[in-house]
Amino acid sequence: MDTQITLPTFDVERVRADFPILSRTVHERKGKPGKPLVYLDSAASAQKPRQVIDAMTRFLEEDYSNIHRGVHFLSQTATDQFEEARRKVARFLNAPSERNIVFTRSATEAVNLVAHSYGRTFLSEGDEIIVSVMEHHANIVPWQLLQMDKGIRIRVVPVDEHGVLDLNAYEDLLSDRTKLVAMTHCSNVLGTVTPAKLIARMAHERGVPVLFDGSQAAVHGVVDVQDIDADFYIMTGHKLYGPTGTGVLYGKYDLLKKMPPYQGGGDMIESVSFEGTTFKAPPARFEAGTPAITEVIGLGVALDYMESLGREAIAAHEHDLLQYATQQLSQIDGLRVYGTAPGKGPIISFTLEGVHPHDLGTIVDQYGVAVRVGRHCAEPLMERFGVGATARASFALYNTRAEADALVESVIAVKEFFGA
Amino acid sequence: MMDELRELYQEVILDHGKNPRNFRHPDDANREAKGENPMCGDRFMVYLKLKDGVVEDVAFQGRGCAISTASASMMTEVVKGKTEAEAKALFETFHDLCTKDDHDHGDHGPVDEDAMERLMVLSGVRQFPVRVKCATLAWHAMNAAIEGEDKASSE
Numbered sequence: 001m002d003t004q005i006t007l008p009t010f011d012v013e014r015v016r017a018d019f020p021i022l023s024r025t026v027h028e029r030k031g032k033p034g035k036p037l038v039y040l041d042s043a044a045s046a047q048k049p050r051q052v053i054d055a056m057t058r059f060l061e062e063d064y065s066n067i068h069r070g071v072h073f074l075s076q077t078a079t080d081q082f083e084e085a086r087r088k089v090a091r092f093l094n095a096p097s098e099r100n101i102v103f104t105r106s107a108t109e110a111v112n113l114v115a116h117s118y119g120r121t122f123l124s125e126g127d128e129i130i131v132s133v134m135e136h137h138a139n140i141v142p143w144q145l146l147q148m149d150k151g152i153r154i155r156v157v158p159v160d161e162h163g164v165l166d167l168n169a170y171e172d173l174l175s176d177r178t179k180l181v182a183m184t185h186c187s188n189v190l191g192t193v194t195p196a197k198l199i200a201r202m203a204h205e206r207g208v209p210v211l212f213d214g215s216q217a218a219v220h221g222v223v224d225v226q227d228i229d230a231d232f233y234i235m236t237g238h239k240l241y242g243p244t245g246t247g248v249l250y251g252k253y254d255l256l257k258k259m260p261p262y263q264g265g266g267d268m269i270e271s272v273s274f275e276g277t278t279f280k281a282p283p284a285r286f287e288a289g290t291p292a293i294t295e296v297i298g299l300g301v302a303l304d305y306m307e308s309l310g311r312e313a314i315a316a317h318e319h320d321l322l323q324y325a326t327q328q329l330s331q332i333d334g335l336r337v338y339g340t341a342p343g344k345g346p347i348i349s350f351t352l353e354g355v356h357p358h359d360l361g362t363i364v365d366q367y368g369v370a371v372r373v374g375r376h377c378a379e380p381l382m383e384r385f386g387v388g389a390t391a392r393a394s395f396a397l398y399n400t401r402a403e404a405d406a407l408v409e410s411v412i413a414v415k416e417f418f419g420a
Numbered sequence: 421m422m423d424e425l426r427e428l429y430q431e432v433i434l435d436h437g438k439n440p441r442n443f444r445h446p447d448d449a450n451r452e453a454k455g456e457n458p459m460c461g462d463r464f465m466v467y468l469k470l471k472d473g474v475v476e477d478v479a480f481q482g483r484g485c486a487i488s489t490a491s492a493s494m495m496t497e498v499v500k501g502k503t504e505a506e507a508k509a510l511f512e513t514f515h516d517l518c519t520k521d522d523h524d525h526g527d528h529g530p531v532d533e534d535a536m537e538r539l540m541v542l543s544g545v546r547q548f549p550v551r552v553k554c555a556t557l558a559w560h561a562m563n564a565a566i567e568g569e570d571k572a573s574s575e
């Protein structure tokens with residue numbers, strides 16, 4: 001017998017055992033057992049591994065205190081752990097230094113921070129910002145607020161019918177008026193991964209900085225902000241298997257240094273007097289008030305957890321699920337998948353002819369299958385594809401092929417139910 | 421198929437969902453209001469022809485799920501011919517039907533008991549709280565139209 005080469009395997013059952021919630025059932029009723037949970041809504045928010053839950057509990061039980069403010073023992077312990085989380089985030093993104101990492105409450109807050117601080121300082125009437133049609137509202141509305149304030153223009157790069165970004169259109173939109181590109185790195189609806197490095201290079205040729213919304217991309221692949229040469233890169237902790245209340249803004253230090261504070265308060269000042277207040281250097285400048293200390297530490301542990309499984313192994317596992325589920329779903333008559341870009345992330349948006357996604361969602365839920373239905377905070381994209389809503393199944397490191405099968409079976413049941 | 425689902429998606433609802441009645445834009449409508457559910461993207465226009473305080477015609481257009489479409493469709497059937505006060509009483513009573521246990525239903529003045537009997541099929545949404553908005557979407561728009569507003573205020 002030939003000697004077998006053993007590849008490092010991704011043991012999904014062991015991974016699942018790390019997520020307490022995955023063993024629960026849903027819809028138990030008197031005398032009737034519940035259905036096993038099939039959680040396919042991680043693109044909205046991911047479940048948390050025991051490692052994260054335990055680390056937060058331990059911190060609260062043993063080390064909790066406010067940070068950056070005390071000479072006492074606990075405050076220093078807590079500060080050390082908080083700052084260690086910043087280093088972990090920097091490593092996760094391959095940032096040059098932890099000084100590049102600003103903690104926010106969410107991706108949404110991170111975009112608003114840039115729009116407010118960078119946008120209000122460096123953009124003026126007639127300047128243009130380029131976004132894509134597949135942005136999450138979090139990367140549209142902050143720019144619209146800036147538009148109302150400053151009279152800037154928002155230009156929109158379209159996608160083709162597969163959901164691939166139209167790079168020619170992007171090229172055409174770049175001009176002397178362009179002052180910022182704010183683009184998703186992975187669409188939360190179509191799964192399309194945009195060519196970040198190329199997008200950045202094209203903008204940089206004109207001296208235009210680029211912000212990437214990595215809320216989805218950072219979950220499903222390895223992100224290297226230096227290789228991409230991103231000027232700003234944004235993530236949100238709760239999709240990275242970490243807690244809510246944590247967001248990340250990576251920024252090139254030269255840019256961060258030029259930017260005025262976003263909010264004022266404690267922790268971000270050097271000295272305060274009524275004659276004039278001076279601000280700390282970034283990142284502290286952008287972290288006014290007591291942050292989500294426990295949660296940020298939890299986020300650090302979540303990133304450790306992903307690293308321990310191997311981010312490439314995670315991506316490979318998710319890609320297998322994406323392909324398998326797409327193939328199985330595509331066999332259902334009348335099912336249409338939106339977003340078929342090559343190299344896309346593990347997100348499948350679909351509609352079933354004759355059945356509204358909202359009804360589909362309610363019915364598959366009765367089978368224990370959790371999917372998101374609606375417009376996914378991306379109305380312009382829904383318009384682009386001429387649909388009012390879609391159903392969306394998204395896959396994470398803890399999902400299995402059996403769960404993809406459960407999805408398919410439940411969709412078939414929907415079809416039978418509606419005679420569609 | 422689970423009982424709860426059968427209860428939510430009764431045959432009548434599936435029928436109205438697929439073949440909505442009064443799905444049109446009447447030329448002589450003198451009131452219209454939009455109802456929108458930002459969560460799922462459902463969007464309806466409800467058109468009324470009001471004359472001397474009576475709903476002479478009522479119709480709707482738009483897109484929505486089976487529940488919201490069926491509810492809109494059935495609404496047009498029961499509201500037609502009612503006075504404004506009767507239509508509003510139906511709205512309030514129907515709203516209670518979708519959201520409250522029987523013994524908590526308020527008194528909204530005299531209502532058409534036959535109509536309420538027919539609308540009972542929609543009471544299944546009570547078991548599905550996130551779907552209540554679907555069942556009441558067009559009704560809110562109808563109520564807004566009677567009050568002379570062009571948009572149902574989102575709750």
Ligand SMILES: Cc1ncc(COP(=O)(O)O)c(C=O)c1O
Binds near residue numbers: 106108139236
């Ligand atoms: C692509 C994208 N951007 C931004 C966000 C906003 O994230 P948050 O709500 O955590 O700020 C999300 C999540 O909903 C997303 O998918």
